[in-house]
Amino acid sequence: MTRIISSLAEVSASYDALLCDLWGCLHNGVAPFPAAVAALQAYRAGGGKVVLLTNAPRPAKYVTGTLDRMGVPKDAYDLVVSSGDAAQDAMFAGAVGRRVWHLGPEKDNGFFTEVPPEWQGQAGIELVPFEEAEGIVCTGPFDEMNEVPEDYRPRFLLAKTRGLPMLCANPDVVVDLGDRRIYCAGALAALYEDMGGEALYFGKPHPPIYDLARRRLAEIGVGEEARLLAIGDGINTDVAGGEGEGMDVLFVTGGLAAGQFGSDVEHPEADLLEAWLAARQHDPQFSIGRLR
Incomplete structure (x- = not known):
C-alpha cells in the first residue's frame, strides 16, 4: 500500500540521489512549480544529488537551455539525463540504419546536429526524405499543437510495408502544456506498433536511460550502492x-492523472488512489499530490 506524504522532506533523507521527472513534477511546460523547486533545492542543500530524468527527445544541453529560459534555478539539480541522450547513442550506433527520416518538429534538430563526444569522427547519420530512408527517428509529431497520431496512419502503412524500424526518442504518450494536452513520440510509436511496425525505445520506462543516469551519477561520486528514489507522475513511464x-518510487498524483483522485489535487483521496494503482498493478512506496 502506497504511503501518502505531504512533503519530499518526510522521506528524502533515506536516499542518496533523486531521479526526478520534469514535465508535471518540476514544471508544467510553461513555468516551474515553486514548491517543487524549493523541495529539490532543500534536498541538495542537505547533501543529496538530483538527476532530472526526462523523456524529452533532445540532448541534455537543449533541455538545460529550456529550463534556464523557464526560470528553473541551477541549484535545483545536479544533472539532466534525457531520453534524447539515450536514444542518440543508439541512433549513432546504427540502430535504425544510417539514412533516416526524421518525424518531429524542427526544435528537435539538435538530436542530429549535437554529436556526442564518443561519436565524434565515427560514421555519421544522414537525414533523407521518407522515400530514401532505411529507418525512422521519431521525436514527436511535426505539429504537436494540432496533430494526432491517426494523422500518420497512411505514412505508417507505407513504412511498415517497407519494413522500416522506428527509433522512438520519447516514450511519453502525452504531456500537459499548461492547460493543453499534446501527443508525444510515444503515441506515434504505439500506433506504428499496433499497425505491425517495429519501434525501439530508450527513455523511461526502458533500461537504457537508467543505465545512462547511473553512469552520470558515478561521474559525480554517486556509486552503485547508492539509494535512489524515482519521482514522477507517469504511471507507465x-x-x-x-x-x-x-x-523506491514517489508517485506525483497531481500530474497526468490529477483528475482521478478527488477534487483536491494537493491531497489525493487514499481509497481512490489505491483502487487506481491496483487496477494498473503498480505499488509505489510513496505518493504525493504535488512535489513539494
Whole structure:
C-alpha cells in the first residue's frame, strides 16, 4: 500500500540521489512549480544529488537551455539525463540504419546536429526524405499543437510495408502544456506498433536511460550502492521504470492523472488512489499530490 506524504522532506533523507521527472513534477511546460523547486533545492542543500530524468527527445544541453529560459534555478539539480541522450547513442550506433527520416518538429534538430563526444569522427547519420530512408527517428509529431497520431496512419502503412524500424526518442504518450494536452513520440510509436511496425525505445520506462543516469551519477561520486528514489507522475513511464529498476518510487498524483483522485489535487483521496494503482498493478512506496 502506497504511503501518502505531504512533503519530499518526510522521506528524502533515506536516499542518496533523486531521479526526478520534469514535465508535471518540476514544471508544467510553461513555468516551474515553486514548491517543487524549493523541495529539490532543500534536498541538495542537505547533501543529496538530483538527476532530472526526462523523456524529452533532445540532448541534455537543449533541455538545460529550456529550463534556464523557464526560470528553473541551477541549484535545483545536479544533472539532466534525457531520453534524447539515450536514444542518440543508439541512433549513432546504427540502430535504425544510417539514412533516416526524421518525424518531429524542427526544435528537435539538435538530436542530429549535437554529436556526442564518443561519436565524434565515427560514421555519421544522414537525414533523407521518407522515400530514401532505411529507418525512422521519431521525436514527436511535426505539429504537436494540432496533430494526432491517426494523422500518420497512411505514412505508417507505407513504412511498415517497407519494413522500416522506428527509433522512438520519447516514450511519453502525452504531456500537459499548461492547460493543453499534446501527443508525444510515444503515441506515434504505439500506433506504428499496433499497425505491425517495429519501434525501439530508450527513455523511461526502458533500461537504457537508467543505465545512462547511473553512469552520470558515478561521474559525480554517486556509486552503485547508492539509494535512489524515482519521482514522477507517469504511471507507465516514471513509476513502471523505477519499479523495474528496483528503486523506491514517489508517485506525483497531481500530474497526468490529477483528475482521478478527488477534487483536491494537493491531497489525493487514499481509497481512490489505491483502487487506481491496483487496477494498473503498480505499488509505489510513496505518493504525493504535488512535489513539494
